[in-house]
Amino acid sequence: VLDERLQRTAEAAKSAGCDWAILTNFDSICYALGHAPFIETALSPFAGGPTTAFVRADGACGLVAPNVESAAAQASRADEKIIYEGFAYDHRADIVGNYAAAIAEIKTRLGIGGVLGAEPETLPATLAASLGAERTLDINEPLRRARATKTAEEKALMRRSAMAAAKGQEAFYEWARPGRTELDVFAQVRAAMENFAGERTAVAGDFLSGKARTAGGVGWPISRVIGLNDPLISDLAPRVSGYWGDSCASSVLGTPQDGYLKLFNTAKRALDRALEIMRPGIVAADLDGELRRSVAAAGYSYPHHSGHSIGASVHEWPRLTPYERAPLQEGMFIMVEPAAYDPDIGGVRLEWMIEITATGCRPAAPFEHRPSIAA
Amino acid sequence: VLDERLQRTAEAAKSAGCDWAILTNFDSICYALGHAPFIETALSPFAGGPTTAFVRADGACGLVAPNVESAAAQASRADEKIIYEGFAYDHRADIVGNYAAAIAEIKTRLGIGGVLGAEPETLPATLAASLGAERTLDINEPLRRARATKTAEEKALMRRSAMAAAKGQEAFYEWARPGRTELDVFAQVRAAMENFAGERTAVAGDFLSGKARTAGGVGWPISRVIGLNDPLISDLAPRVSGYWGDSCASSVLGTPQDGYLKLFNTAKRALDRALEIMRPGIVAADLDGELRRSVAAAGYSYPHHSGHSIGASVHEWPRLTPYERAPLQEGMFIMVEPAAYDPDIGGVRLEWMIEITATGCRPAAPFEHRPSIAA
Numbered sequence: 051v052l053d054e055r056l057q058r059t060a061e062a063a064k065s066a067g068c069d070w071a072i073l074t075n076f077d078s079i080c081y082a083l084g085h086a087p088f089i090e091t092a093l094s095p096f097a098g099g100p101t102t103a104f105v106r107a108d109g110a111c112g113l114v115a116p117n118v119e120s121a122a123a124q125a126s127r128a129d130e131k132i133i134y135e136g137f138a139y140d141h142r143a144d145i146v147g148n149y150a151a152a153i154a155e156i157k158t159r160l161g162i163g164g165v166l167g168a169e170p171e172t173l174p175a176t177l178a179a180s181l182g183a184e185r186t187l188d189i190n191e192p193l194r195r196a197r198a199t200k201t202a203e204e205k206a207l208m209r210r211s212a213m214a215a216a217k218g219q220e221a222f223y224e225w226a227r228p229g230r231t232e233l234d235v236f237a238q239v240r241a242a243m244e245n246f247a248g249e250r251t252a253v254a255g256d257f258l259s260g261k262a263r264t265a266g267g268v269g270w271p272i273s274r275v276i277g278l279n280d281p282l283i284s285d286l287a288p289r290v291s292g293y294w295g296d297s298c299a300s301s302v303l304g305t306p307q308d309g310y311l312k313l314f315n316t317a318k319r320a321l322d323r324a325l326e327i328m329r330p331g332i333v334a335a336d337l338d339g340e341l342r343r344s345v346a347a348a349g350y351s352y353p354h355h356s357g358h359s360i361g362a363s364v365h366e367w368p369r370l371t372p373y374e375r376a377p378l379q380e381g382m383f384i385m386v387e388p389a390a391y392d393p394d395i396g397g398v399r400l401e402w403m404i405e406i407t408a409t410g411c412r413p414a415a416p417f418e419h420r421p422s423i424a425a
Numbered sequence: 426v427l428d429e430r431l432q433r434t435a436e437a438a439k440s441a442g443c444d445w446a447i448l449t450n451f452d453s454i455c456y457a458l459g460h461a462p463f464i465e466t467a468l469s470p471f472a473g474g475p476t477t478a479f480v481r482a483d484g485a486c487g488l489v490a491p492n493v494e495s496a497a498a499q500a501s502r503a504d505e506k507i508i509y510e511g512f513a514y515d516h517r518a519d520i521v522g523n524y525a526a527a528i529a530e531i532k533t534r535l536g537i538g539g540v541l542g543a544e545p546e547t548l549p550a551t552l553a554a555s556l557g558a559e560r561t562l563d564i565n566e567p568l569r570r571a572r573a574t575k576t577a578e579e580k581a582l583m584r585r586s587a588m589a590a591a592k593g594q595e596a597f598y599e600w601a602r603p604g605r606t607e608l609d610v611f612a613q614v615r616a617a618m619e620n621f622a623g624e625r626t627a628v629a630g631d632f633l634s635g636k637a638r639t640a641g642g643v644g645w646p647i648s649r650v651i652g653l654n655d656p657l658i659s660d661l662a663p664r665v666s667g668y669w670g671d672s673c674a675s676s677v678l679g680t681p682q683d684g685y686l687k688l689f690n691t692a693k694r695a696l697d698r699a700l701e702i703m704r705p706g707i708v709a710a711d712l713d714g715e716l717r718r719s720v721a722a723a724g725y726s727y728p729h730h731s732g733h734s735i736g737a738s739v740h741e742w743p744r745l746t747p748y749e750r751a752p753l754q755e756g757m758f759i760m761v762e763p764a765a766y767d768p769d770i771g772g773v774r775l776e777w778m779i780e781i782t783a784t785g786c787r788p789a790a791p792f793e794h795r796p797s798i799a800a
Contacts, residue, residue, distance in 0.1 A: 076467060088645070089467035091629045091664075091739075092451060099546055139730050141748055146545045146563070170521045170551050171474055178550035188521070233619045241612030248648045250608070254466045270463070273623045289466075355514050364466075373516055 052109045053127050054201040055081050062167075062192035064107040069164030071189055072181070073103035074172040077292075077363040078193060083111060085126035086292030087119040090252045099136040099145040100174045102153070103128070104162055112160050114152045116145070132156050146176060153180040167192075194367040198359060199381035204293070205405070208361065208383045211288065211295030212403040212415035214251065218243040218286040219299045219417045226303050226423050228278045232259050232271035239286065247290045254364050255285035255296070264300070264397040267354070267389065278425050279304035281396030285387075287364050294364040296385045297417065298401035304425040313390040313398040314421045316348040320388030321400045321419070324357075328384070328404055328411035334374040341370070341388045350390035352399070357386040360403065382406040383414060427484045428502050429576040430456050437542075437567035439482040444539030446564055447556070448478040449547040452667075452738040456572055458486060460501035461667030462494040465627045474511040474520040475549045477528070478503070479537055487535050489527045491520070507531050521551060528555040542567075569742040573734060574756035579668070580780070583736065583758045586663065586670030587778040587790035589626065593618040593661040594674045594792045601678050601798050603653045607634050607646035614661065622665045629739050630660035630671070639675070639772040642729070642764065653800050654679035656771030660762075662739050669739040671760045672792065673776035679800040688765040688773040689796040691723040695763030696775045696794075699732075703759070703779055703786040709749040716745070716763045725765035727774070732761040735778065757781040758789060 052060075059082040063071040073079050080086045083103050099116040113128035116136030123131050134152040135143045156162065157180070166181065167189030178186070200208055221242035225235050236257045244251050257271035258264045264281045276282070285298040300317070302310055320341045327340060338356040345351060356370035360383055368376040370386065378384065387401035403414040427435075434457040438446040448454045455461045458478050474491040488503035491511030498506050509527040510518045531537065532555070541556065542564030553561070575583055596617035600610050611632045619626050632646035633639045639656045651657070660673040675692070677685055695716045702715060713731040720726060731745035735758055743751040745761065753759065762776035778789040 090465055091627045092464035092467055139728070139746065149546070171524070171549075173550040174546075175548040175550045175553040176545050178553075231620055233625070234616050236625075237612045237616030237619070240615075241609050244608045244612070244646075245606055245648050250611075250645045252466045270625045271619075273620050353514070371514065 053084070053203070055204070056083065056105065056109055056111060056127060058196040059105045059193065060107055060109040062196040063105060063189060066167050066187055066189050066192045067165060068167030068187055068189060069107055070162055070166050071105040071193070072166050072168045072173070072177070073105065074100065074174065074177070075169050076101070078169060079103040080292040081197060081362040083113055083126045083128045084292070085113055085115065085119070085122055085128065087122040088250065089289070090250055099134065099149050100177065102177060104156060104160060106160065110160060112156045114149070114156055130156060130159050150176060150180050153177060157181065197361055198367055199379050200361060200383055204361060205381070207291060207293040208403070209414050211290045211293045212297070213295070214243045214246045214288045214290050215286045215295035215297035216415045216417040217246045218288065219284060219297055222284040222299055223301070223420060223423050226276065226282060228276055228303060228425055231273045231275055232257055233273055235276065236271040239284065243286065243288045247288065252289040254287040254294070256283055257285070258283040261396045265391050265393045265395070267391055267397050267399060276303060281310060281398070283397060283399055285399065285401065292362055294360050296360055296364065296401065296403060298387055298399045299417070299419060300398040300400060301420050302422045304422065306422045307395070309392065309395040311421060312348065313350065313392060313395060316345055316350055316390040317388050317398045317400040318419060320344040321386060321402065324386045324388070325404065325411060325413070328378060328406060329409060330380045330406060331377050333377050334368045334370050335372055337378070338370040338372055338374070345388055345390055348390065350392065352389040352391060354389070356388060357384055359383065360385050378406050380406050380408050428459070428578070430579070431458065431480065431484055431486060431502060433571040434480045434568065435482055435484040437571040438480060438564060441542050441562055441564050441567045442540060443542030443562055443564060444482055445537055445541050446480040446568070447541050447543045447548070447552070448480065449475065449549065449552070450544050451476070453544060453568060454478040455667040456737040458488055458501045458503045459667070460488055460490065460494070460497055460503065462497040463625065464664070465625055474509065474524045475552065477552060479531060479535060481535065485535060487531045489524070489531055505531060505534050525551060525555050528552060532556065572736055573742055574754050575736060575758055579736060580756070582666060582668040583778070584789050586665045586668045587672070588670070589618045589621045589663045589665045590661045590670035590672035591790045591792040592621045593663065594659060594672055597659040597674055598676070598795060598798050601651065601657060603651055603678060603800055606648045606650055607632055608648055610651065611646040614659065618661065618663045622663065627664040629662040629669070631658055632660070633658040636771045640766050640768045640770070642766055642772050642774065651678060656685060656773070658772060658774055660774065660776065667737055669735055671735055671739065671776065671778060673762055673774045674792070674794060675773040675775060676795050677797045679797065681797045684767065684770040685773070686796055687723065688725065688767060688770060691720055691725055691765040692763050692773045692775040693794060695719040696761060696777065699761045699763070700779065700786060700788070703753060703781060704784060705755045705781060706752050708752050709743045709745050710747050712753070713745040713747055713749070720763055720765055723765065725767065727764040727766060729764070731763060732759055734758065735760050753781050755781055755783050
């Protein structure tokens with residue numbers, strides 16, 4: 051039995067008029083074949099060679115990967131796996147030559163040809179040359195739509211990634227103390243997520259303290275020392291087994307002033323509103339508009355999307371934006387992140403991962419949003 | 426005045442018979458232009474578009490980068506900087522179209538043409554198509570050689586990255602305790618390096634506990650609980666301001682047995698020997714052989730290189746291997762990492778970054794190698 055993600059990838063290729071999907075983005079390779087190598091030091095920092103997945107319109111598939119990714123490749127769902135030498139100790143590896151030879155080999159084994167669907171933003175020139183396709187089409191759009199609702203296997207992975215993020219937020223509430231740096235607290239938060247995952251995890255997101263930084267809303271942690279009564283934003287997106295969790299907590303370390311509570315309650319009300327109205331059929335732009343109106347009623351706004359789908363990529367289609375006319379569907383996992391920012395007070399953004407069910411929605415791994423942390 | 430790295434890149438292009446160097450590896454872009462975006466969640470996880478540097482044989486230069494890398498691009502040394510939209514909140518960004526338009530624009534502004542020197546392992550097909558070069562050569566080899574000795578600016582960066590790694594090793598000695606997981610200790614180690622750097626840093630290397638894992642020698646930390654008298658390996662390679670530090674400490678948490686002390690003393694003796702004999706003119710393979718013989722005299726061996734150069738990439742040319750005939754030169758920064766492994770006892774690898782001086786060598790940021798940590 052074909053994994054449903056592989057099947058959907060094959061169908062996306064077919065619907066786009068392609069005989070083959072040629073995948074070169076790390077997230078789509080993970081989606082189609084379950085190949086999830088580490089990415090925390092960029093892709094293949096040692097071996098430097100490309101990774102490529104091939105999926106035929108009937109679901110036959112193969113993978114070409116450098117030897118640093120060998121363990122991940124062996125654990126993948128690919129029918130044919132060709133590992134090429136990108137790194138060796140007793141001679142210098144000819145990365146480009148070895149990759150080209152691997153492509154030639156898999157082309158023969160699988161009979162790759164005809165119309166190819168590719169991801170042009172990451173397609174290597176050497177791959178395009180080796181394949182010598184008669185015609186290559188952009189397959190991004192059908193792939194994006196195929197991935198919008200999650201399969202049964204993915205639902206379990208998404209809940210686990212959301213739980214990893216929730217563990218991070220618990221550690222955030224526990225470890226934030228005046229006198230520690232943002233990086234100190236972030237280290238504990240990260241350890242909680244990594245211990246849950248059982249391995250190092252890539253982490254996207256934001257970690258901010260103080261009025262100016264939280265009012266700006268985005269940025270990675272720095273060595274700023276956290277002070278008493280500082281507002282904090284902890285936006286945590288850990289990648290576990292190739293799937294991203296996400297979440298955002300905002301809190302004052304000490305005693306929140308009235309102005310801060312107003313920001314907090316504004317964002318909380320909008321998030322609560324989302325949980326009331328999210329269900330199959332609601333249009334992404336309408337949900338986005340509803341959340342913006344809720345925040346605007348209190349006199350605030352936010353300069354970013356209201357949320358986004360998530361999976362093997364941290365941002366997926368659809369996003370909650372004014373231009374997105376797609377209706378939500380059962381099986382989507384949507385990040386919802388309304389916010390309120392005030393340069394005189396700071397920023398509050400509250401985010402949960404929300405699963406769309408047959409009749410409504412439910413948070414994938416809810417954690418408490420607290421306006422303050424005891425200092 | 427041209428930065429010396431830019432000048433060396435230009436000369437490498439010229440020596441290879443190229444009119445332009447077209448750079449697409451993140452480390453060579455950093456080297457030539459000082460563009461050092463974050464890489465800890467792979468390259469551009471949100472915007473997904475390529476980054477490209479252009480260096481003419483006379484040193485004129487330009488950079489094309491997606492808007493998520495805007496701050497890094499503005500801080501770079503590029504004469505011409507074109508930031509294209511890879512991510513937007515109020516519409517969907519056309520990544521491939523925007524990148525192609527940016528390439529067309531910089532091609533016109535800088536007059537790019539003639540013979541191009543490229544890095545074929547990462548050259549995007551869309552870039553190759555947009556440039557429409559009459560001829561493209563592989564520029565990796567001359568670039569590799571140009572980067573082997575460090576410029577004055579790089580020497581300061583290398584010492585700082587080595588110091589970050591040393592701070593990590595101090596934290597390793599301080600935080601390793603029975604009952605903590607590898608990931609717990611690694612989090613503190615990482616926090617020490619990140620607080621020193623003032624920002625999140627990508628970290629390569631290995632972090633291992635117990636007989637079996639340390640005897641294997643490589644691997645990232647997991648949730649294994651560290652036990653009393655466990656052997657530990659802490660190989661830390663943090664990337665600070667685009668330059669990598671590296672180092673390896675090995676220690677027993679508790680009381681080392683005689684067999685472990687023999688492994689430790691074997692690796693230490695080889696590292697001490699390296700410091701005695703490293704100087705300009707010694708051939709990499711001869712140094713490698715000397716270290717292997719030193720370890721073999723005690724009855725051990727190691728299945729990896731004896732070391733490697735380091736800089737904007739964590740592994741650079743030359744490496745300390747039996748096949749490398751390059752002589753060491755003043756201004757090289759060489760990682761030296763002799764080791765001894767025994768499946769019945771565990772593994773010990775001891776590594777310092779060593780700078781080659783006019784007459785000999787010196788460690789860039791020495792830290793103490795200790796056979797044991799008090800439990």
